[in-house]
Amino acid sequence: MANTRNVRVRFAPSPTGPLHIGGVRTALYNYLFARQNGGTMILRIEDTDSNRFVPGAEDYINEALAWLGIGIDEGVREGGDFGPYKQSERRDIYRRYVKQLLDSGRAYYAFDTPEELEAKRKEVPNFQYDASTRLSMRNSLSLGLDEARKLIDAGEKYVVRFLVEPNRDVTVHDLIRGDVVINSKIIDDKVLYKSADDLPTYHLANIVDDHLMEVSHVIRGEEWLPSAPLHVLLYEAFGWTDTMPAFVHLPLLLKPDGKGKLSKRDGDRLGFPVFPLEWHDPKSGDVSSGYREAGYLPEAVVNFLALLGWNPGDDREILSIDELIQLFSFEHCSRAGAKFDFEKGKWFNHQYLLAKPDEELAELFKPILAAHGVEVARFSDEYIARAVGLVKSRISFVGDLWEQAGFFFVAPTEYSPKDIRKRWKEDTPAIMTQLIDVVNGLEDMTSKAAEDVVLKWISDNGYHLGNVMNAFRLTVVGECRGPHMFDITELMGKEETIARIKRGIENIKCEE
């Protein structure tokens, strides 16, 4: 049944902080699958833990998904026929279904306090609230329903627990892992609802919402695999097995070094972002770096993330969002966790930067120029775009543009000592003085034309090509690197070129 239904998937984050890059990938896979099948992508906010609510987190999620181009069809902002899409606004619904479970004897009231439970866990090693222990606890099964009602009427706080029958093999059919079978005896009587805040826990809310929202495929992280059997049991208890969604548990994103799941802290520890957008923690005031602010292009992040745990089945790596949508499949999802490789991410960004039109990169460069005190208006769009075009093969991030192309906008005030030592000889100032005349006499500043003249002058005078060219470069760029020399001078023009050579002669002192 589930296979013939309309594809409806959901991304269901908790607003407990910034959206983690692993969560972004889960959202992406949901999105790709939805688009591929002409389905619906739902964004559901799972805020059933009132204690962990973080202001700003929901906005962050929306902004991050929007930046990455992960479109949402139904959600808090988008609306839809299956709302509300925020769990804290669905209390009435959950109450109704909790009652259904209670009435059918599939759940019961429990009065044990968190303190009592903690004490029990200390006292009994590996304590589990289940068929073997529930009768020794304070609940409507051990106390009797009448007694339980009295306690509730007296205002005692309670929870509703799911009654799990032991010793049943529960099968979870996972689209990338096959059948996973586990025995129900290792599942505890999970808390489904807490009277203290009149809210369900994840498990209940999740199943009810997925059912009501007619979700066809549950695509989520592998950390949910152990609780999937519980979810299957819940679908059974509700009598919804016919329409139970298909399960897909994605491999986790792991730390690049060491062990374990990629965590919030790894970013700043290892020097790369683990969040899509920069995040300012409202409580601690801490700032965590984001891909957007680090100069990543959203298409590159999407492409990189898509390939972490999935492949198209061939050697292709640079894939547009449309290609990803077309090619995505669970069959080609890997099963093991993927270590996050920052270097590869950098390479992807580089590829996308190379492919991006110079004019677009120029627009991204302008604010950076301004931030460095450059009066951007003094330069034409064309000048900026051409400068960007000359250096983009050597950048990984938009932010690298300043380092690589800054000299097009500000003449060097310092010169690389290392390069001076290597290329600025005793006779260099004299040769540079001659070069001024040569450049001044240039009728055509076009790269090739200028190159022909200057190179001929060098060879006619028997000068050392490398030394002269690098000294020239030193005066114009400030160090011995950058694009083809005559591409630079073509763009800068005769006047500026000569001015820089003059400044170089005055300011560069050879140190023997």
Place this chain on the structure above:
RNA sequence: GGUGAUUUAGUGUAGCGGUUAGCACGCCACCCUCUCACGGUGGAAACCCGGGUUCGAGUCCCGGAUUCACUACCA
């Protein structure tokens, strides 16, 4: 501890009984070259271990080990 998942170069992965085990990032060398890049060429580098099945196993089966996740009135 228990349960489940997992396992091909440093990393991400292809492979779906017979391949010199492919690709990409990173690394090294050379070429290009006025420099730094880009690009090109080449190189080092992998089937977790042990049993089986088979003429033949990275591919199938069993056992072990590994790593990861879960084991909350968190998701």
